[in-house]
Amino acid sequence: MRRPAVAERRFVTVDGNEAAANIAHLCSEVMAIYPITPSSNLGEMADAWAAAGRKNIFGTVPHVVEMQSEAGAAGAVHGSLQGGALSATFTASQGLLLMIPNMYKIAGELTPAVFHVTARTVATHALSIFGDHSDVMACRATGFALLASGSVQEAQDMALIAHAATVKASVPFLHFYDGFRTSHEVSKIEQLTEDDVKAMIDLDAVNRHRERAMSPERPVLRGTAQNPDVFFQAREACNPYYQKTPQIVQEVMDQFGELVGRKYHLFDYVGAPDAERVVVVMGSGCGVVEEAVDKLVEDGEKVGMIKVRLYRPFAGEAFVKALPKTVKKIAVLDRTKEPGAVCEPLHADVIAAIAEYWAGVHGGAAPQIVGGRFGLSSKEFTPAMAAGVFAELTKDAPKNHFVVGIVDDVTGNSIDYDPNFNTEKDDVVRAVFFGLGSDGTVSANRSSVKIIGENTPNYAQGYFVYDSRKAGSMTTSHVRFSPRPIKGSYLVHRANFVACHQFHFLERIDVLSMAEPGATFLLNSPFGPDEVWDKIPAEVQKQIIDKKLKFYVVDAYTVAKKAELGVRINTVMQTCFFALAQVIPTDQAITEIKEMIKKTYGKKGGGIIVERNNKAVDMALESLHEVKVPGEVTSKIHMVPAVPEDSPEFVKDVLGMMIAYRGDDLPVSKLPSDGTFPTGTTKYEKRSIALEIPIWDPKICIQCGLCSLVCPHAAIRMKVFDPSAVSDAPETFQTAECRGKEFPGMLTTIQVAPDDCTGCAVCVNVCPAKDKEVAKHKAIDMLPKLDHLEAERAN
Template sequence: MERQWIMIDGNEAVAKVAHALSEVIAIYPITPSTPMGEFADTWSASGQPNLWGTIPLVVEMQSEGGAAGTLHGTLQTGALATTFTASQGLLLMIPNMYKIAGELTPVVFHVAARSLAAQGLSIFGDHSDVMAVRSTGFALLASNSVQEAQDLALIAHASTLQARIPFLHFFDGFRTSHEIDKIEPLTHEDIRALIDDSLVQAHRQRALSPEHPCIRGTAQNPDTYFQARESVNSFYQVCPAIVQQAMDTFAAQTGRPYHLFDYAGAADAERVIVMMGSGAETAQATVDYLSAQGEKVGVLNVHLFRPFSVHHFLQALPATVKTIAVLDRTKEPGSAGEPLYLDIVAALQEDWGRASLPRVIGGRYGLSSKEFTPAMVKGIYDEMLREEPRKHFIIGIHDDVTSTSLDYDPAFVLAETGLVQCLFWGLGSDGTVGANKNSIKIIGEETPNFAQGYFVYDSKKSGSVTISHLRFGSHPFSAPYLIGAGQADFVACHQFAFS
């Protein structure tokens, strides 16, 4: 059967899967997740059914806390439900998240990961919000691209039904949620192949009902709470295998393989970066270039962050590794290290099983959508060559206060052979972004070209500078970073004042 391709952004790709697999969708809008709820509401209003032929009920609450409460109650009736959120909105859901996880209730929250308000508010993307809920008991599944956001959304829904652990599926706000890419869409048959109706029925049978009464949500004293809290261990122990099984079923159905940890690079790599999110795509593109030059480098991309499987991590890591750089897209002030870094150090310390442990260094990057480029990736690999690399560093900004930043050569670029790269400068609301969205969709869907569109604007949106970054070419590519100065084949300026 001939492949079908569509041009779509991450939010719409995820919303299509979530709408197809839900009966109730409780929403409250928050940037950059808002379009997911808007799409779902539009589809239900137009009578678009889900996988079982019913029209999902989309209800907008007065806050994210209300949306989470609605989900919790809905799930107790045996319905299939979901929500979309980000940033402070996700934090308002934390009390309900603890209850949903503690009661072993299947559900998927889809999060366009975004900065939390600290010294200031930011609508842009990093992993601060999802890292703030890692102790709730939700499984955390990360996607790196628009294609992955669609595919892993389905894998999350399939996994939660079998594992009974609730899932938080996240992808980078703006960088993935609003990036338009050419992807292979999931069909009704693909979704049907992943969803076991007997597991849906089992969820319904666990509903609160006077027909089969049970007790739930009790208060527990010291004589029982500890024992009951530990009773969930077996569910978390088998969850990674369940997710991998869903990934294997997905691969057999679609031909697109995924693993809990995906490695790319030299088989005998000595320097390896470990990270998750769209930055891993940038690292992989850089690794491909450096490996072709004979450098022994690699990148280990984390999909399932919680529950963290030490076994699968070590299985994916090259045995030849000497230095590991763990990159976190969040800051945890006062900690000995950021979350992913601490997990990697613990995993190696507990179960490496070889003569000498690899050296592990930790870095922060990309907070609030700060750009992360191949030049920065190369700078990190260069740092790992030093006899005493910095144990903790930041990349992408110049830290002239505590001197934690790495130097890198901004002139280093990947040769994007066979690609046409275009920049369009405009003013918010002048139509430039809208026209370019239409243009890149036409190029991607009406020609054999692969295409990507990404649009830069600040939180003022209307009336501020916008820059549209368009790429297209005859071969598939992954470039989740901006077109650099001097790299564009075509530049347009739609406001004389900018020239």
């Protein structure tokens, strides 16, 4: 085995899916794919790389085939495995459930394979595209080995360990990591080289797999039907393979540790050597618990944790050996829910392992074990919650079957935690960016994370929270830069930099709630430093004063417009961030941003887009201004409630909280237990996301009604009415005599609902009535919303 010099490896900043896909591509000859969130881009990357002729470690280009469903993809993998090809697939959630019948067959025939799974919630009372282990847990009985990764680095490392172990064990592997939290987290990792991968794959084992291929040259019969006389015995015949698998995985992990330097075990213990309280967890929750353990141990507490790597086959003795002898209480955290089960699956395995092996391994009284659920459907899980679990274990009778991170006021299962428990050091840059789904905020932040991750010794992490309504909805980017590796995967809750890329968010979203005292606040504002203060809501002013925030404004839309970039403000805001956060010197940041622009747009749109973006970067800093913060709240503007005050109770208490991005605060009792919601509630949500809205000019309008007909949101309406109906209308309300012969003496109006309009301009594009004297002026024109908002709301 050749040991490559560490210098050959480079640090890259990628997401979990790219980290795993890279290994899958190098180790596979056939990949059958079918897209499902959040694993879609695994297959897309494999497909693109194969199309570009990228080879695997065997010197061939993997054959990538897209099937008609996940069931087809698993069937294709099954077939290619029987043909002797090294095969893989990617999936999640219901897609994985569709693969289960083939998984039983693949495992039953003792065939090496790797399924990479971005663990995602299985739809129950509602669909969810987010992450938990409910899909993976549904595969426990298939006979696949289940190997868990907890970070982007591990998604790469465990992917290779899975591919290396499966050929040796003749047991197929399901390698999984948390959907979105790991699959879409961008992080700086040390990338394995092709030589590393070659060194890890045992070619003798690969040949054994190939020799088992079904071939007319070596005819065998496989996949028969068996009767009661032999099926049972034959089923037991596979036992030795499963008994050997944990040892094989550990040997592969040891080989990996020797080669690469990162050491993994079936179960990794972290914490005080004499810990009395231990938490057991799997997946991205590991880093979060580890941060809590580090802090609590630093404070003198006897706590520790077990990271579960190989979940199936569950090596009970190895698990017990990994625990300190001193442990008195264990809390097992499951990221899944099995209604009606005596306890959740990992909890059950831990109980069984302790019952079977504690006396033989450590002797004496076995520890008390409780279990709890956390993080379903990517529910936020923080070190504070982990510390709450350790605090629960100090009680004489800690709660069993608890939940953490939500308030369960129905069955009383939730445990408390102190939200102020903090593990983050002051030298970590923690930034939160509020943007729109289409304004480029996420791509700018991805690029910032790459710039810092790949050009400085700092570690970088980026996680992007999307609204499932996509374009036109809010995105929140959570970004960290640290001189040390970043362990925990959770949102930024104490930001020392907050950027709001959309001025109108201030009216509806409490963007400063997570700003810590002394933080920097950057606002994209059409108002300059001297006039902005009284244009922001009083509630925002109060937080700026109370928290002593440093307040900056930039008119990014004007800069983008001047640079001919339309509404793409990303490079402007990115440049301002680097200038203010000073993670690297501004000059270096500008050079790197321009380099990134060249990489991103150089190939696609050619020089012109690069030129425009560079122009925006150059102009950005001239438009960035500090606001002198007055000492008192003076604004007459106030934040508006998420839904009108007179909305029905459910809309106010539940939907209103969800619309205000405060759904996390809702207790269990507020949610329907079977997923049934009232209908017709969209009308209460006023997203107010348009930057420009259509304004009507009755003098030119020919009253064709097309604008009203085409609006996809029914946000512009044409009405005909008796003049008496508008006798007390606001002064700005416009009418025209109705042209229709069937409405003599009636008036008409074209009225936009400014908070429902998305600013798509379809109505203006379709309007046929043009002003003969003023070029480009139509019967409706898109005009800046802020100039017309109050009047149009009243109208």
